[in-house]
Each structure stands twice: as C-alpha cells, then as structure tokens.
Amino acid sequence: MNLTYLFDAAHWDFSSGSIPQLIVSHLWYVLLALALGTVIALPVGLYIGHTGRGSFIAINAGNAGRSLPTLGLLMLMVTLLGLGLLPVLIALTVLVIPPILTSAYAGIRSLDPGVVDAARGVGMRPLQVLFRVELPMALPVLMSGFRSAALQVVATATVAAAVGLGGLGRLLIDGLAVNDYSRVLAGAIVVAVLAVLLDLVLAFAQRWIVSPGLRASK
Amino acid sequence: MITYLSNNSETVLAALRQHITLALIPVLLGFLIALPIGYLGVRFPWLYHPLINVAGVLYSIPSLALFVFLPVVLGTKILSPLNIVVALTIYTVALMARTVADGLRSVDRLVVESATAMGYRRLRRLFDVELPVALPVILAGLRVATVSNISLVSVGALIGIGGLGQLFTRGFQLFYIEPILVGIILSVLLAGIADLIIVLVQRAVTPWTRVQRGRA
Numbered sequence: 001m002n003l004t005y006l007f008d009a010a011h012w013d014f015s016s017g018s019i020p021q022l023i024v025s026h027l028w029y030v031l032l033a034l035a036l037g038t039v040i041a042l043p044v045g046l047y048i049g050h051t052g053r054g055s056f057i058a059i060n061a062g063n064a065g066r067s068l069p070t071l072g073l074l075m076l077m078v079t080l081l082g083l084g085l086l087p088v089l090i091a092l093t094v095l096v097i098p099p100i101l102t103s104a105y106a107g108i109r110s111l112d113p114g115v116v117d118a119a120r121g122v123g124m125r126p127l128q129v130l131f132r133v134e135l136p137m138a139l140p141v142l143m144s145g146f147r148s149a150a151l152q153v154v155a156t157a158t159v160a161a162a163v164g165l166g167g168l169g170r171l172l173i174d175g176l177a178v179n180d181y182s183r184v185l186a187g188a189i190v191v192a193v194l195a196v197l198l199d200l201v202l203a204f205a206q207r208w209i210v211s212p213g214l215r216a217s218k
Numbered sequence: 219m220i221t222y223l224s225n226n227s228e229t230v231l232a233a234l235r236q237h238i239t240l241a242l243i244p245v246l247l248g249f250l251i252a253l254p255i256g257y258l259g260v261r262f263p264w265l266y267h268p269l270i271n272v273a274g275v276l277y278s279i280p281s282l283a284l285f286v287f288l289p290v291v292l293g294t295k296i297l298s299p300l301n302i303v304v305a306l307t308i309y310t311v312a313l314m315a316r317t318v319a320d321g322l323r324s325v326d327r328l329v330v331e332s333a334t335a336m337g338y339r340r341l342r343r344l345f346d347v348e349l350p351v352a353l354p355v356i357l358a359g360l361r362v363a364t365v366s367n368i369s370l371v372s373v374g375a376l377i378g379i380g381g382l383g384q385l386f387t388r389g390f391q392l393f394y395i396e397p398i399l400v401g402i403i404l405s406v407l408l409a410g411i412a413d414l415i416i417v418l419v420q421r422a423v424t425p426w427t428r429v430q431r432g433r434a
Contacts, residue, residue, distance in 0.1 A: 066365045067409030069372040071383060074404040075390040081396060102290030155280040161378050162282075163390065169282065176286050176296075176377065185290075188283030 005175075011175035017170065019190060025166035026194070029157045032089055034150060037096030045104025049138070050130050059103035064140025065098025071159050077164045088160045095156055096149040103145020136211055143206040147199055154195040158187070168194070221372045222396035229387065234404055237381025240302050241368045242412070247303075248310020249360060254319025255311065257344065264320060273312040281305060281373045309370065310363045314371030317359025354427055357420045361413055368409040372401065382408075 005011060006019075014020050048058045070091050079088030111134060119133040135142075161169025169186025174180075223230060257327040259269040289296045292304065325348050333347040349356075375383025385401030388394075422426070 028353055064406075064410075067387070067406050067413075069369045069383065069402060069405045071372050071375070072386040072405065075403065076395065076398045077388045079390060079393055090431060131260065151274075151278050155278055158280040158282050159373065159376075162228055170281070172280070172282050172286060173376070181287075181290050184283065184286050188287050191283060192275060192279050196275055197273070199278075204399050 002182050003154075003185065003189075005171075005180070005182035006189060008025055011186070016214060018200065019171075019186070021168055022166060022168050023190065023194065026154075026157055026168045026191075029085075029088055029092060030150070030153050030198075032085075033092035033096055033157075034146075034152050036089065037100055037149065038146070040093070041097040041100040042104055044099040046108065046130060046215060048101075049100075049105040049108025050126070052132060055105065055109075055156060058102055061098045065094065070095055071157050071162065072174045074159055075161055083164060085165075087163070088165055091159075092153050092157060096153050099145045099149040099152070100142075103142050104138065106145075107141030108134045110141060111137050137214060139210045140206070140214060143202070143210070146200045147206075150198055150202060151195055154198055155191065156205040219396050219399060223400060230404070231400050232399060233382050233384050233401070234408070235381075236291055236299075236379070237368070237371050237383075237405070237408065240299060240371045240379075240381050241306065241364075241376065241408075244303050244306035245360070245364050245367055248307045248363065251307070251319050252311045252314030255315040258323040259315065259319035259324065269319065270316055271415065273316050276308055276312040281309070281370050281387060283374060284308065285374055285377050297378050299379050301377075302371065302379060306367050306370060310367060313363045313366075314356075314359055317362075318352075318356055321355035321359070322348055324355055325351045325415070346403050350424070353424050357416060357424075361416050364416060365409045368412060372405060 011019050045058065048054045073094060074087060074091035077090050081087050115133065115137065116129060119129045124132065157167050158169030158172055160167045161173040168187050168191050171183050171190070175183030175187060255269070257264045265416040281348070285301055286296070286300040288294065288304055292300070294300050307408060329351060330343065330348060333343045370393065371381050372381035372383025372386060375387045378384075380387075382405045385397040389396065389398035
C-alpha cells in the first residue's frame with residue numbers, strides 16, 4: 001500500500017488514461033446523469049407534491065430505486081444497446097431519479113399548509129404558488145436530496161469501467177487486473193476527494209440559492 | 219428466462235444464498251456498532267458534527283474501491299467474502315450512526331425529563347424510554363441501509379464474490395441477457411421482501427405510532 005501512483009507526476013499529464021483525463025470523463029458522466037435525472041424527476045416530484053396526486057409513487061420510488069443494482073442495470077443496457085455513453089447514462093440516471101423525486105415531494109409536503117393557503121389567499125395562481133412559494137421554501141430539503149444523489153452517483157460511476165468505459169473506475173479495475181494496489185488506492189482516494197469537493201460546492205450553492213429567511217429558522 | 223432458471227437452478231440458488239448472507243450480516247453488525255456511536259454523538263454534542271462528516275466521507279468511498287482495497291488493510295485474500303462483509307458493515311455504520319443520533323435527538327425533551335423525574339437513571343432511561351421512542355427514525359434508516367446493502371453486494375462480482383452479481387458478470391461476458399435479468403429481478407425482490415419485513419417489525423414494536431395517527 002503506497003501513494004507512488006497518485007503522486008507520480010507522469011500520471012497527472014493530461015493524456016489518455018491519465019488521472020486528470022479520468023476525472024474529466026468521470027465528472028462528465030456524473031453531471032450528465034444529474035442533469036438528466038433532475039429534468040425527469042424534479043417536475044414529477046413538484047407535481048406530486050403540489051397536487052398530492054400519486055404520492056404513493058413518490059414514497060415508494062425511493063426504495064424501489066435504491067434496490068435496483070446499478071451494475072446489473074449497466075450490464076443489461078450494454079448487452080442490449082452495445083457499448084457507449086447511453087447505457088452508462090441510463091444506469092446512472094435511474095440511480096439519481098429516486099432521491100431527487102422523493103426530496104422534491106417531501107420538501108413541498110413538509111411546508112406549513114397555512115403558508116400555501118396564505119399564498120392562495122393573496123391571489124396567487126397555482127403556478128405562482130408553486131414557483132414563488134412552494135419551490136423556494138422546499139429548497140433546503142430538495143437540495144439535501146440532490147446532494148445525496150450527487151454523492152451516490154460519484155461513487156457509483158466507477159462501475160462504468162467494468163464494462164470497458166472510462167472514468168475513475170479505470171484506476172480500480174486496471175489496477176486490480178495487474179495487482180497494482182498503488183493504482184487502486186489512487187483511484188479510491190481521487191473518487192473520495194472528488195465526492196467531498198462536489199458536496200462542498202453543492203453546500204455552497206445551497207447557501208447561495210436558499211432564501212436567507214429560511215436559513216435563520218433552521 | 220424460465221428455461222434459463224430451470225437449467226441453472228443450482229447456480230442461481232447458490233448465488234441467492236450468498237447474496238443474502240453477504241448483505242444481511244453487515245446490516246446486523248453495522249447496526250450493533252452504530253448504536254453506541256450514535257449515542258455518543260448525542261451524549262457529547264461536540265462529537266455530532268465530526269461524526270456526520272466522517273460518516274459522509276466513508277459513504278463516498280466507492281464500494282468497488284473498498285472491496286479491492288480492504289484485503290490490503292486486513293491482510294485477507296482478495297477473494298475472501300470477509301472483504302465484502304467488512305466493507306458493507308462500514309457503509310451500514312456510516313449510515314446508521316447518523317440515523318441513531320438523529321433519532322435520539324428527535325425525542326421530545328419533555329419525555330426525557332419526565333423519565334428522569336420518575337427516577338430513571340441514564341442507562342435505563344436510554345433503553346426503556348429514549349431508544350423505543352426513537353425507533354421509527356432508526357428503523358427508517360435501517361430500511362435504507364438494508365436495501366442499499368442488498369443492491370451493493372452485486373458490485374462484489376467484479377472481484378469474483380458478489381452473490382447475484384455473478385449472474386450479471388456471467389451474462390455480460392457471454393452477451394446473454396437472461397442471467398442478468400434473473401439477477402436484477404431476484405435482487406429487487408430480495409430488497410422488497412427485506413424492506414417489508416422491517417416495516418412489519420416496526421408496526422409490531424411501535425404500536426403507539428399508529429394510535430397517534432388514528433387520532434389525528
């Protein structure tokens with residue numbers, strides 16, 4: 001067990017298979033999956049939270065999604081669709097949808113009904129209530145769901161390497177294949193650091209987009 | 219898929235058995251370890267935030283990395299199931315320590331003070347009052363840990379021991395969809411059944427939560 005692979009300058013030049021290049025492809029998978037997952041899950045979660053219709057789906061989506069083994073899904077998709085970005089993206093997006101959907105729903109449901117009634121009382125239309133009252137107030141809960149989705153997908157994107165694709169899993173799979181534990185350790189450390197950094201960035205974003213009035217009450 | 223199952227029933231059953239063992243032993247171990255750690259996080263409030271941060275970092279280590287890395291630390295063979303058990307125990311502790319702490323913190327101060335006033339000492343109060351009241355929160359966390367453990371075990375197949383995950387790698391290598399589907403379906407079913415069992419246990423051991431809901 002040593003850090004020679006991680007601190008070898010040759011592995012930090014930006015070339016194919018180098019650590020920075022693997023970080024970029026890893027982050028690319030993560031960002032695409034988070035973006036796609038948000039586009040799909042956020043409207044559904046908001047709709048269910050706002051109308052209360054289909055809350056059964058929202059409550060059970062969390063556990064159903066968590067129980068789907070990402071590796072199996074990824075291998076299924078590659079077997080069906082062939083190698084490429086699409087199977088990875090599908091497998092990872094399925095992973096991020098449940099926490100985003102569930103937290104959007106839970107965030108809106110957790111609001112004081114009096115606040116929503118007051119918004120209606122001052123004459124806001126349903127969409128105004130949703131976007132100017134419910135969504136901003138649900139943001140803290142929503143963001144914590146988004147952060148846990150991000151954390152999970154950073155860690156899980158490593159399985160892409162198992163089907164021959166890029167990302168930081170390459171260091172793990174290739175290192176293991178040639179019994180180079182220094183490389184495996186480098187992969188593990190870089191992924192963990194990346195996850196912590198991403199969480200910090202999102203924590204900062206949360207402070208920035210959540211209304212100061214909500215922060216004080218927490 | 220039916221033909222695949224009938225032709226390979228022994229392989230599938232062995233994989234299923236291994237999957238159950240590898241997923242559930244860590245849940246039990248992790249839960250037992252997390253209880254005192256979570257309690258410490260409540261007993262000494264300055265410990266709470268470091269606890270959560272360490273748990274967060276532990277949870278962000280990819281399972282694959284942990285599976286291949288533990289043999290180096292533990293001195294076990296790479297193919298030893300112990301690696302999977304230890305790795306999943308670590309995840310369970312990371313998840314449950316926080317849940318236990320949050321659960322205990324969610325207990326109404328008045329309840330704790332009443333128990334104290336009735337003469338409960340710290341330890342008896344913890345076991346007879348605080349833990350039972352915190353159970354719904356703690357069991358909710360246990361559901362998450364159990365379900366995610368069951369899904370994580372399959373990643374172990376990449377290093378040769380992964381219960382149902384071995385059906386994934388086999389199907390992937392042979393470019394054959396049946397074993398992958400069987401593996402996914404069994405894994406999801408297993409998670410669903412385990413989840414249901416915890417829910418039923420929770421209903422049985424926390425009857426008062428239903429009474430409250432009935433009144434409201």
